[in-house]
Amino acid sequence: MQEPTPTFAVKGVSTQPDNITQNRPTQLSFLLRRMLKLRQHPAGLLALVFIVLYLFLAIFGEQIAPYPYTQQHYTDTLKPPSITYWFGTDQFGRDVLSRVIVGSRDVLLLAFSAISFSGLLGLFIGLLAGYYGGLLDELLMRLMDIIMSFPALLLALLILSVYGSNFFNLILTLGIVFAPFIARVVRSAVLDVRSLEYIDAARLRGEGDFYIMTQEILPNIIPVVIVEFSLNFSYTILAGASLGFLGLGVQPPSPDWGLQVNEGSLYALIAPWVVIFPSIAISILVLSINVFADILGRILVGEGES
């Protein structure tokens, strides 16, 4: 196989003659190629590095943490940062560093589950409303309007206070609160695509509604959906942390950062480190995601189809 390769061919992909169907990039490779533009954005790369670091800590946190996050050192309560306890200890003598590390697990697990739920819900509603239009669209969107006319945090507080706060309820609540935002964006993206000719072609071929929605429309709106997901991901983290801070999020002895700041704020006068480190941890995480989402938006959606 020593024939000269065409300039546009990617090594190892295909040595066969040009064929439109075979050379058409798959959705995944298309997305990946767009993602390569990330190289031109150092801030986005840095943000990505931080996000990966947080993910790593979330997965391997308990192995990395110097102490078990619930271990109480009774003789070392509220100790300042030192060689033994890098971030100091809290009011129970628990190592703040270990709690901050393992906390990333609780924070990310909750936010990720919640955004997945609200993402799927929003995607489903947005697709239905945008595709079918008419009365169904009107009904679904008015329902979204009603949910959105509650201030997000208030609605979450209301639901959680009645049904109690546990992991499942938190996911459900945050999911419901944020789904309308995603549904709206998905709907308008679907409306843009729906009137295109290739959808008519699919319909004339006799494809069913479900096939058209999932196989023809969905791939085309994926970039918009990804950007909206990542934006709402940071909102979900902030909302989850605020709930944790108010005592209605993940419950003790979880090392959730919001909860840590809440518990530590009583001792902030004599032991500020109990508050400072989880505060920094959450701010950097959310900032990284926001920067990444910002640049993802520019790469995937902003620069158009060219």
Add this chain to the structure above:
Amino acid sequence: MVIFLLRRLAFMLATLLFISLLIFVVTEVLPGDVATAILGRRATVENLAALREQLGLERPATTRYVDWLTGMLRGDWGDSLTLKVPIYPLVTERLGNSLILATLAFVIGVPLGLFLGIIAGLMQDSWVDHLISGSLLALISIPEFVLATTGIMVFAYQFQILPATSTIEANMNWQTVLLALILPTTTLVLGMLAHVGRMMRTSIAEVMHSQYIRTATLKGLKMRVVVLRHALPNALLPTISVIALEVGYLLGGIVVIENVFAYPGLGRLMLRGVTNQDLPLLQAVTLIMTFAFMLANFLADMVYMMLNPRIRYE
């Protein structure tokens, strides 16, 4: 225009009705039995029956909803379960306090955000823009409770120039009240201006690239005139919608901030209702705060309409 106003008003009332229904369903109908939910492990046959009696749970849900709604409209909001006082005077008093805080944050935060956004948008990709955009992005990434506790640690604990708690009472003199308001207001302002500023930057940068702005510049108008007369009215429109949504953020922020600073407003009252499962109190506070949010959205629509003469509402 009058027709549009009336339609918008009718729609708002309809939504409010739905919202009241939703609040009622979420708090009283879905969990099966509220009394069991409130008492939890402390539930015994006697105190369950007593609480059901107190809440009037033996009546059908529809009757209870109608009673509750008409009560709300008449100003008879029932009694708080834990505080044992009528809710109406309690809520209206706290509402006043929260309004002071929210209004201050709004009046300072929105113009400041607009100003920063305009500067950054006009100087797009300069170092000024990078500085402002970067700071605003950092600000929207920091949770309010972190800003608030940091404020306390720096200005109350370290430098000791501002009070750590903002419990205000009627007999305090205005200097003390003002001093107590600084930290909570600043925290809310920072959040507000970040969201408003980011939106304003994007839309002014977009408008400045449009053809008609180039025409205005090329025909020799002063930069100031181009920006104020031509660019700003158009760039403000999308920002107004964001500002209306920001009020929702502000109301959520108020719950957090009031609790950090022990400020006697609606947010603190709400959390009290939440932790004590004081349902009548919770229902009333949620309804009032949601109503305030809707009113803000309504006002934003009005401003939007006044700024945009060519707008057509079907």
